[in-house]
Amino acid sequence: ILPTVLVHGGAGHIDADKVECVKLGVKQAAQRGYKAMLETGSALNAVEQAVMVLEADIHFNAGYGSVLTENGNVEMDASIMDGSRLEGGCVTMARSIMHPISLARCVMEKTNYRFLAGDGAMRLAKEEGFEILPKNALVTEASQKLLKVFKISNTDTHFNVVPGTVGAVAIDAGGNVAAATSTGGLTGKLSGRVGDSPILGAGTYADNEAGAVSATGHGESIMRYNLSSRVLALVRHKNYSIQQAVEEVLQNMTAHFKQTGGLIAIDHRGQLGIYFTTELMSWAYQQGKELHCGVEFGEDEVEIVDDDT
Amino acid sequence: ILPTVLVHGGAGHIDADKVECVKLGVKQAAQRGYKAMLETGSALNAVEQAVMVLEADIHFNAGYGSVLTENGNVEMDASIMDGSRLEGGCVTMARSIMHPISLARCVMEKTNYRFLAGDGAMRLAKEEGFEILPKNALVTEASQKLLKVFKISNTDTHFNVVPGTVGAVAIDAGGNVAAATSTGGLTGKLSGRVGDSPILGAGTYADNEAGAVSATGHGESIMRYNLSSRVLALVRHKNYSIQQAVEEVLQNMTAHFKQTGGLIAIDHRGQLGIYFTTELMSWAYQQGKELHCGVEFGEDEVEIVDDDT
Numbered sequence: 119i120l121p122t123v124l125v126h127g128g129a130g131h132i133d134a135d136k137v138e139c140v141k142l143g144v145k146q147a148a149q150r151g152y153k154a155m156l157e158t159g160s161a162l163n164a165v166e167q168a169v170m171v172l173e174a175d176i177h178f179n180a181g182y183g184s185v186l187t188e189n190g191n192v193e194m195d196a197s198i199m200d201g202s203r204l205e206g207g208c209v210t211m212a213r214s215i216m217h218p219i220s221l222a223r224c225v226m227e228k229t230n231y232r233f234l235a236g237d238g239a240m241r242l243a244k245e246e247g248f249e250i251l252p253k254n255a256l257v258t259e260a261s262q263k264l265l266k267v268f269k270i271s272n273t274d275t276h277f278n279v280v281p282g283t284v285g286a287v288a289i290d291a292g293g294n295v296a297a298a299t300s301t302g303g304l305t306g307k308l309s310g311r312v313g314d315s316p317i318l319g320a321g322t323y324a325d326n327e328a329g330a331v332s333a334t335g336h337g338e339s340i341m342r343y344n345l346s347s348r349v350l351a352l353v354r355h356k357n358y359s360i361q362q363a364v365e366e367v368l369q370n371m372t373a374h375f376k377q378t379g380g381l382i383a384i385d386h387r388g389q390l391g392i393y394f395t396t397e398l399m400s401w402a403y404q405q406g407k408e409l410h411c412g413v414e415f416g417e418d419e420v421e422i423v424d425d426d427t
Numbered sequence: 428i429l430p431t432v433l434v435h436g437g438a439g440h441i442d443a444d445k446v447e448c449v450k451l452g453v454k455q456a457a458q459r460g461y462k463a464m465l466e467t468g469s470a471l472n473a474v475e476q477a478v479m480v481l482e483a484d485i486h487f488n489a490g491y492g493s494v495l496t497e498n499g500n501v502e503m504d505a506s507i508m509d510g511s512r513l514e515g516g517c518v519t520m521a522r523s524i525m526h527p528i529s530l531a532r533c534v535m536e537k538t539n540y541r542f543l544a545g546d547g548a549m550r551l552a553k554e555e556g557f558e559i560l561p562k563n564a565l566v567t568e569a570s571q572k573l574l575k576v577f578k579i580s581n582t583d584t585h586f587n588v589v590p591g592t593v594g595a596v597a598i599d600a601g602g603n604v605a606a607a608t609s610t611g612g613l614t615g616k617l618s619g620r621v622g623d624s625p626i627l628g629a630g631t632y633a634d635n636e637a638g639a640v641s642a643t644g645h646g647e648s649i650m651r652y653n654l655s656s657r658v659l660a661l662v663r664h665k666n667y668s669i670q671q672a673v674e675e676v677l678q679n680m681t682a683h684f685k686q687t688g689g690l691i692a693i694d695h696r697g698q699l700g701i702y703f704t705t706e707l708m709s710w711a712y713q714q715g716k717e718l719h720c721g722v723e724f725g726e727d728e729v730e731i732v733d734d735d736t
Binding site for chain 2: 204205206208210211229230231232233234235236237238239241307308309310311312313317318319320323338341342343344347348351352354355356374375
């Protein structure tokens with residue numbers, strides 16, 4: 119199996135003048151994750167490191183750059199899963215930290231729990247030495263503008279804008295898979311709204327016997343449809359290719375709920391699945407020296423990267 | 428299809444002197460749910476009403492009688508799902524209300540969200556006219572005693588005691604299924620711990636094309652294993668009977684994680700699945716005039732009930 123790290127930067131619309139920044143972001147994330155895998159041999163480290171790059175990048179809706187609740191605050195959801203042990207960690211209502219994905223990993227590795235919300239999650243962050251940022255440190259001009267526009271237009275379609283949820287899936291040479299997803303959620307959401315990203319089986323799942331999945335899109339629909347689980351069930355029980363599985367399940371979800379989304383996945387054989395029913399989805403993967411990237415349907419830019427990058 | 432309402436009152440140990448009270452509770456819940464289905468024709472109403480009976484019963488770990496966080500407070504998780512529309516509602520960190528299951532239904536029916544935590548859930552409760560109880564109104568002597576014992580013994584096995592999580596599944600004559608689960612969680616838990624009960628695909632799932640499931644047991648394992656989804660995948664893709672499916676999946680989970688649990692399920696043909704890897708699990712169902720109930724492995728008490736009960 120060829121070690122591979124595949125990331126997404128959210129599905130939806132991307133303003134034309136932002137496309138290059140978004141592509142650069144997902145490529146850097148895939149490369150950073152790939153490097154972490156080569157250095158540590160761990161798919162889990164790879165997805166965490168890849169997502170951390172996107173959390174720190176203002177162009178994505180996770181960590182710094184997260185969209186705002188109706189009160190103008192940042193409340194983040196994240197989950198991570200290690201397919202070799204079926205281990206997972208999840209957080210919701212995380213605030214004032216740059217890397218919710220690392221806090222999700224701490225929930226998994228440092229507690230007897232697997233999902234912590236709000237103050238419970240923040241207590242763990244303090245105990246584990248996470249830097250607690252000043253209030254509003256994660257708030258950007260762009261996210262404030264989005265909230266303003268949302269409040270004026272007051273539509274129900276607030277998810278379908280940049281910046282996007284981020285995620286990563288990876289497989290190592292031994293066939294161990296991992297998945298991670300991180301998001302600021304919906305612009306203008308009610309404080310306490312939990313999306314699909316921290317839900318194992320909805321936004322994130324990883325199981326060495328089937329594969330790893332990270333989802334993006336309309337969270338309430340992804341949660342109701344149990345999107346990641348349905349993808350892996352087709353691989354597990356019906357011998358679908360992972361690309362067939364992500365296409366069929368996402369098409370069915372979109373037809374059923376009239377809501378769109380995107381999926382990235384790697385199956386237990388190392389095959390990739392990339393699909394979206396939105397206008398665009400940014401994604402990138404590194405496999406060996408090849409770095410692939412795309413935003414539009416059917417797009418697949420390839421470049422050759424040095425090991426030193 | 429024969430309309431059926433099947434409930435559980437948690438899996439684990441039940442003190443000998445409590446067995447009769449627990450049996451009475453699950454039987455009353457099954458009857459109340461069945462009556463609601465006959466009156467309204469709705470499997471969704473049936474599971475909500477059945478769970479409300481158990482939330483109001485001191486002998487179960489849900490609503491009144493919920494176990495306590497490490498700080499001595501009640502923080503409740505619940506979810507409900509309507510298999511005919513793949514609609515669901517979920518709450519976590521709910522407090523000071525008798526019926527979290529009804530709040531979960533409100534999330535589903537009255538908001539654009541499907542999962543609300545803490546203050547966001549409580550704001551909806553107030554807006555929807557839920558009675559907000561005085562602080563400690565849900566705290567019982569029994570739950571305080573359990574917390575005391577937990578703090579002294581400080582073991583990792585705090586879930587495996589009475590009272591138990593509650594849940595219900597139902598099917599109506601038209602083949603519509605629904606599921607609901609409600610719990611106070613773990614004695615001595617950290618505030619903010621989210622269990623499997625509010626997670627669609629873990630503690631609860633319902634889909635007319637496959638069936639309805641409610642789980643109980645070690646929440647972290649059920650969440651990691653995506654227990655309800657795995658059961659329904661076997662029905663959907665492998666043509667398992669629902670009893671085969673609940674047995675195989677729960678045995679696999681227990682072997683994999685060395686953690687136990689229980690499941691109740693109804694498939695889309697109206698067949699029932701009841702299984703547990705714990706010592707005991709209380710369950711009951713009504714189908715026509717037959718009221719079945721059991722606690723021990725293999726137990727199946729039947730009585731004939733009047734329509735007037």
